Amino acid sequence: MRDLNRQTAFNRVRPERIIQFGEGNFLRAFVDWIIWNMNEKTNFDSNVVVVQPIPNGMVDTLNAQDGLYHLILKGLFNGEAIHNTQLIDVISRGINPYIQFEEYLKLAVNPDIRFVISNTTEAGISFDPDNKFEDKPANSYPGKLVQLLYHRFKKYDGAKDKGLIIFPCELIFDNGKVLRQCIDKYIKHWNLGEEFNEWVKQCCYIYSTLVDRIVPGYPRETAVQIKEQIGYNDCLLDEGEIFHLWVIEAPQSVAKEFPADNAGLNVLFVPSEEPYHERKVTLLNGPHTVLSPVGYLSGLDTVRQCVEDEVIGAYVQKVMFEELLPTLNLPKEELIRFSNDVLDRFRNPYIKHQLTGIMLNSFSKFKTRDLPGLKTYFSRKGSLPNGILLGLAAIITYYKGGKRGDDIIVIQDDPKIVDMLQRLWATGSTRQVAEGVLGAQFIWGENLNNVSGLTDKVTSYLDAIQQKKIKEVVKEIL
Numbered sequence: 001m002r003d004l005n006r007q008t009a010f011n012r013v014r015p016e017r018i019i020q021f022g023e024g025n026f027l028r029a030f031v032d033w034i035i036w037n038m039n040e041k042t043n044f045d046s047n048v049v050v051v052q053p054i055p056n057g058m059v060d061t062l063n064a065q066d067g068l069y070h071l072i073l074k075g076l077f078n079g080e081a082i083h084n085t086q087l088i089d090v091i092s093r094g095i096n097p098y099i100q101f102e103e104y105l106k107l108a109v110n111p112d113i114r115f116v117i118s119n120t121t122e123a124g125i126s127f128d129p130d131n132k133f134e135d136k137p138a139n140s141y142p143g144k145l146v147q148l149l150y151h152r153f154k155k156y157d158g159a160k161d162k163g164l165i166i167f168p169c170e171l172i173f174d175n176g177k178v179l180r181q182c183i184d185k186y187i188k189h190w191n192l193g194e195e196f197n198e199w200v201k202q203c204c205y206i207y208s209t210l211v212d213r214i215v216p217g218y219p220r221e222t223a224v225q226i227k228e229q230i231g232y233n234d235c236l237l238d239e240g241e242i243f244h245l246w247v248i249e250a251p252q253s254v255a256k257e258f259p260a261d262n263a264g265l266n267v268l269f270v271p272s273e274e275p276y277h278e279r280k281v282t283l284l285n286g287p288h289t290v291l292s293p294v295g296y297l298s299g300l301d302t303v304r305q306c307v308e309d310e311v312i313g314a315y316v317q318k319v320m321f322e323e324l325l326p327t328l329n330l331p332k333e334e335l336i337r338f339s340n341d342v343l344d345r346f347r348n349p350y351i352k353h354q355l356t357g358i359m360l361n362s363f364s365k366f367k368t369r370d371l372p373g374l375k376t377y378f379s380r381k382g383s384l385p386n387g388i389l390l391g392l393a394a395i396i397t398y399y400k401g402g403k404r405g406d407d408i409i410v411i412q413d414d415p416k417i418v419d420m421l422q423r424l425w426a427t428g429s430t431r432q433v434a435e436g437v438l439g440a441q442f443i444w445g446e447n448l449n450n451v452s453g454l455t456d457k458v459t460s461y462l463d464a465i466q467q468k469k470i471k472e473v474v475k476e477i478l
Contacts, residue, residue: 004232006066009087014039016092017046019107019148021118021141023058023094025217029071029240031117031169034260034267035090041263046115049107050094053120053141059094061235067091070234072219072226074350075242082242083350085230097144101136104144108151111162115258116145119169119211122364123414127182133190142182146190149183149204153196163203165254169211171285172368173277176208176249207254210277212245212284214303214345216353241348245280249273275330282328283335284342285369287320290391292358293398297470299405303353307346315387315474317343323385327376360412362395363443371444375451384457386477393461394470396437400425417443430462431455 002008018035020027038044050067052059062069067089074083097104107113118124120141131138138144149164156162168175183206187197219226219239227233246260246267260267270276288303294315295306306312320342325335346353370388377385399421401409411418417440424436434455438448449455464473 001227001233002231004065004068004234006068009068009232010089011066012089014045014047014090014092015112016049016107016110017112018048018115018117019113020048020050020091021053021116021124021144022120023050023052023062024119025238025240026211026213026215027117027119027169028069028088028091028236029073029215029217029238030211030213030244030246031119032088032090033071033073033086033240034244034246034263034265036086036088037263037265038258038260039090042259044259044263046090047092048090048117050091051104051107051144052094052096052098053118053124053144055096055098057096058236059096062091062094065234065236067093068234069236069238070226070230070232072237072239073242074239075348076344081350085226087230097137104137105148105151108148109155113152114165116164116166117169118145118167121361122170122172122368123361125168125170125172125175125179125182127185127189129189131186133186133192138186140182142179143186145179146183146186146192149200150192150196153199158195158199160199160203163199163205165257166204166206167209167248168206169209171211171281171365173274173281174208176206180206205250205254207248207250208273209249210245210247210273210280212280213240213243214348214351214353215240216351217357219352220354221352239351241345241351243345245276247273247276278328279330279335279338281369282324282373283320283339284345285365286324286373286388287316287342288358289362289365289369290319290388290394291316292355293362293394294391294470294474296355296359296404297394297397297465298474301352301355303346303355303358304348304351306355307343311471311474311478314478315390316346318478319385319387319391323377323387324370324373326380327373356410359395359398361414362398363413363417366392366395367444378451384451384453386457389454389457390461390473390477393458393465396421396433396458396462397465430466431459434459434462 070085071088072085095104124141126140128140131140131143168179172178216239218237244266248269250269255269291306295312298312300306307316320339328335374388399411424433
């Protein structure tokens with residue numbers, strides 16, 4: 001079996017026109033696949049430089065394979081089973097700015113660079129006042145981006161045609177606006193001047209987007225078989241569903257520069273991404289976020305197992321149809337149809353979407369995906385949604401760590417959140433755990449203990465999970 005690189009496979013040279021913050025499974029199975037299609041089917045002719053957004057990442061592995069990897073797409077399309085494998089070759093190299101800061105800044109002076117794309121999780125687009133302009137690099141993604149933009153501004157003396165088009169893919173509503181606000185804060189915080197501020201506002205275009213594709217990532221159970229079939233030792237195998245949707249809130253002039261729709265892809269350039277975002281985040285990502293800890297603590301491992309399990313499947317449908325769907329304002333028939341389509345995607349027999357993968361950064365996900373529905377449900381019905389709250393209690397329980405059977409529970413989140421949960425659980429009081437988590441304003445931006453009845457409800461579910469099997473708790477709320 002051969003190593004995978006541009007000597008053993010092939011080497012198509014293209015100009016580096018895209019900077020991508022993030023090297024994870026989703027971006028490689030979604031954005032980079034879309035760019036590959038544009039290269040194949042239009043005259044886009046562009047490569048991607050990946051920037052590792054955190055100190056520990058996959059850039060070394062990516063560079064060892066010269067940016068090459070195989071993507072396996074599986075699912076049902078118009079009733080037909082689809083299963084294909086494609087070698088994706090659009091990533092030219094990866095940079096770790098924590099040890100290659102000067103190399104990172106060189107990207108700013110490349111005249112071919114036109115686009116910046118990111119997916120740094122919901123927690124990634126944030127302003128950290130402790131970041132300094134002199135940091136190499138700034139810790140936050142917006143801080144790194146401002147450092148890059150300022151270097152470009154200085155190099156080209158504020159030339160209007162050297163601005164960039166920026167597509168954030170983080171699952172935050174109006175993510176372009178949120179990113180721009182963070183950029184504005186850094187410019188003022190670092191005293192970078194009004195001239196630079198105006199250049200960013202007038203010449204750098206930040207567009208809100210919505211992304212949708214289920215990406216389980218590395219196919220652990222079938223990796224050996226896949227490697228034998230493709231003939232390469234590919235350490236970056238990636239797996240996703242056939243379905244994909246990218247909604248970009250941008251004018252048609254941007255579509256001409258980024259011709260994804262001309263490549264036969266489900267990429268929409270629209271006046272507003274709001275209705276698409278609200279529907280998708282609430283009815284796909286919302287259930288995902290709470291079914292994962294409930295299912296995992298029940299002894300299940302994949303999304304499909306959850307929706308096909310008699311008890312957990314009923315729980316998923318309760319959360320989706322009874323608690324989250326009524327909080328939306330689109331026509332009910334449309335929402336029901338979309339929800340049923342989501343359940344079909346969850347049942348995709350070709351994909352094993354591991355619950356532990358979804359548990360990454362669960363609190364920021366719950367904040368953006370489930371908390372708005374919880375509040376709307378409470379305001380409309382005058383009661384709290386039991387399924388969503390059980391999901392929150394299950395997240396808190398998962399973050400206790402320990403083991404599930406022989407499996408060690410590995411928590412992946414902001415160290416501040418992980419440390420807080422460890423301290424709270426060490427008290428031995430579920431009441432203190434609930435109050436501490438709900439009162440963590442650095443997570444929620446508010447004190448959720450002020451929501452009437454919420455602390456009592458979360459505490460009761462934490463107690464129930466400790467005292468009995470979680471499936472029994474689920475049965476009680478169904």
